[in-house]
Amino acid sequence: MTSGGRLFRKYVLWTMALVCGALLASGAISIYFSYQENKSALSLVQHEKAVAAAARIEQFIRQIEQQLSFAALPQLGTAGGDERRIEFLKLIRQVPAVTDIAQIDSAGREQLLASRLAMDVVGSQRDRSQEPAFKAARPGQTYFGPVYFRKETEPYMTIAVKAGGETGSVTLAEVNLKFIWDVVSRIRIGEKGKAYVVDDPGHLVADPDIGLVLKKTDLSGLDHLKAAFAGGIGESARLAKDVSGTEVLTAFAPINPLGWKVFVEQPVSEVYATLNASILRTGLLILLGLAASVVASLAFARSMVRPIAVLQEGAQRIGAGDLEQKIDIHTGDELEALADQFNRMTGKLRESYAGLEHKVEERTRELKNSLDQQTAISEIL
Numbered sequence: 459m460t461s462g463g464r465l466f467r468k469y470v471l472w473t474m475a476l477v478c479g480a481l482l483a484s485g486a487i488s489i490y491f492s493y494q495e496n497k498s499a500l501s502l503v504q505h506e507k508a509v510a511a512a513a514r515i516e517q518f519i520r521q522i523e524q525q526l527s528f529a530a531l532p533q534l535g536t537a538g539g540d541e542r543r544i545e546f547l548k549l550i551r552q553v554p555a556v557t558d559i560a561q562i563d564s565a566g567r568e569q570l571l572a573s574r575l576a577m578d579v580v581g582s583q584r585d586r587s588q589e590p591a592f593k594a595a596r597p598g599q600t601y602f603g604p605v606y607f608r609k610e611t612e613p614y615m616t617i618a619v620k621a622g623g624e625t626g627s628v629t630l631a632e633v634n635l636k637f638i639w640d641v642v643s644r645i646r647i648g649e650k651g652k653a654y655v656v657d658d659p660g661h662l663v664a665d666p667d668i669g670l671v672l673k674k675t676d677l678s679g680l681d682h683l684k685a686a687f688a689g690g691i692g693e694s695a696r697l698a699k700d701v702s703g704t705e706v707l708t709a710f711a712p713i714n715p716l717g718w719k720v721f722v723e724q725p726v727s728e729v730y731a732t733l734n735a736s737i738l739r740t741g742l743l744i745l746l747g748l749a750a751s752v753v754a755s756l757a758f759a760r761s762m763v764r765p766i767a768v769l770q771e772g773a774q775r776i777g778a779g780d781l782e783q784k785i786d787i788h789t790g791d792e793l794e795a796l797a798d799q800f801n802r803m804t805g806k807l808r809e810s811y812a813g814l815e816h817k818v819e820e821r822t823r824e825l826k827n828s829l830d831q832q833t834a835i836s837e838i839l
Contacts (some may be wrong), residue, residue, distance in 0.1 A: 468655035478748055487738050499694030500729055504709040507645050509721040512651055512711035514641050519715055521838035522556060522617060522633055523568055523600050529559065530621040540699035543580065546572035549631075557614075562586050564625045572809040595628045604715050605635065605663050612636055613663060613671060623660055638664040641669070642720070651724030656683060658717040677701060686710050686719055695711040697726065765793045766788050769800070 469643040529545040529574035546559040552571060561570040567586020571579040586592055595618040596599045603616035618630035638655055642664045645653035655664040660678025665671050677683050682698035695709040699721060765787045772785035784804070 459524055459663045460740070473758055474752060477751035477755060479827070481744060481747045484742065485747075489740050492736055492740060497729075500707065500724070501709060501777050502833060504647060504651075504695045504722045504724065505711070507647065507653065508711035508720045508817050511655075511722070512713045512720045515638050515655070515718075515720065516554070518637055518641075518714060519602075519713070520619075522553055522631065523619070523715070525531075525553060525633050526556075526559070526617060527600075527621070527627060530561075530619050530627070532622050532626070542607050543570055543572060543578065546570065547578075550574050555634045555637050556631045557634055560586070560630055562592055562628045562630070564627060566592055569580065569627070588645075591616045591630045592628050597621070597622040597623055597626065600715070601630075605657055605661065607674075613639070613825050617737070621723065635663065636645060636774055639668065642666060646721060647722055647724045649727045650728050652723070653720060655718055655720050656790075658687065660687070663718060675701065683719075683721075684723075698723070765789050765797070769793065769797060772800060776800070776807075782808075797836070 461837055464644060470659055482606055485579040526549070528548050529542070542561060546561075549559060550556055557575055558571065558573045560568055560572075563569050566585055568579075568582050568584040568586050571582065573579075576584075590604055591601055597620050600618070601618040603617050603618070607615050608614050613635040616630055616634050617633055618628055620628050642653040643666045647653070652666050654662060654666070656677055657663050660676055660683055661682075662671050662675040665675075680698070680701065682696065696706050698706055700706050700708075705726040707726055707729050708721055710719045710721045712719050752796050768787055769785060785797040785800050787794050
């Protein structure tokens with residue numbers, strides 16, 4: 459039996475089937491769970507970045523709200539107006555995002571305006587009673603106005619607080635939201651991912667592409683924005699389509715005082731490129747394992763078939779009458795024991811044949827002597 463015989467092929471096929479099957483099953487399970495874990499990790503990273511950005515923006519707004527509330531506290535004495543102006547100027551110096559602060563009395567007349575961009579105005583009595591900030595401000599409830607663009611270049615919003623009860627004055631500040639744009643611009647998700655902020659109506663407030671913000675891009679038609687503002691989905695990442703129709707993996711986090719949301723998204727093609735690279739590495743390892751298993755299967759099958767072939771050849775020679783044949787196998791297992799049994803059987807056959815030959819020779823001599831005697835007697839007679 460040669461190594462190319464049926465037994466060899468059978469050993470190779472069975473060994474490869476067992477080893478390769480185990481490797482393929484293990485590899486498939488590993489790839490599946492690796493895919494899920496990597497996808498979950500990417501989703502978690504996106505959500506964490508969205509939460510971090512939302513926290514920074516919320517802290518930014520809360521600090522302005524707190525300092526504006528301090529500046530709006532009622533001032534006592536005849537010098538109250540001057541002290542308030544000093545508080546307003548101090549706030550403008552401490553908070554670069556605040557460009558204008560105004561005090562409006564209970565009748566809606568402007569009493570004081572401090573500005574970073576223009577001259578301060580005291581006692582102008584300008585009627586501002588119809589402004590949404592004056593109408594909506596309530597004691598203990600800060601008003602956050604919608605985003606607007608000053609000179610169509612930078613986004614602003616109005617924050618207003620009311621001090622001194624229902625008849626108290628309203629203090630409002632115009633806040634430059636460039637800080638929010640800086641926050642989202644620093645967020646990096648892969649090479650093509652980005653973060654952006656959307657207000658409650660669905661208008662773009664901040665985006666790395668400031669041109670989209672200046673165009674007052676309306677994203678309210680996007681399904682994931684609708685679901686997010688309606689509370690129909692969780693904050694974890696999900697598949698969606700962006701404004702250009704590209705499929706993306708997106709997550710969001712709310713900015714609580716404003717009702718806005720920070721979205722972080724990455725094109726699915728880029729997400730899957732990362733996952734596919736991981737799958738490719740796992741697949742290459744599986745292929746290497748399969749190649750190694752094939753080599754090991756061949757070696758194992760050859761180590762099993764070679765002593766069997768030696769046994770077969772020895773048995774054939776013994777069957778042909780070559781009782782001097784000795785089967786030499788050193789495998790340390792049952793095959794070696796079987797070869798020893800063959801060798802002992804051959805030895806006994808040699809002894810048996812030797813005994814028969816000796817008996818035949820004696821009988822032949824006896825017959826020859828008897829024949830010689832009969833011949834001699836015949837001659838005498």
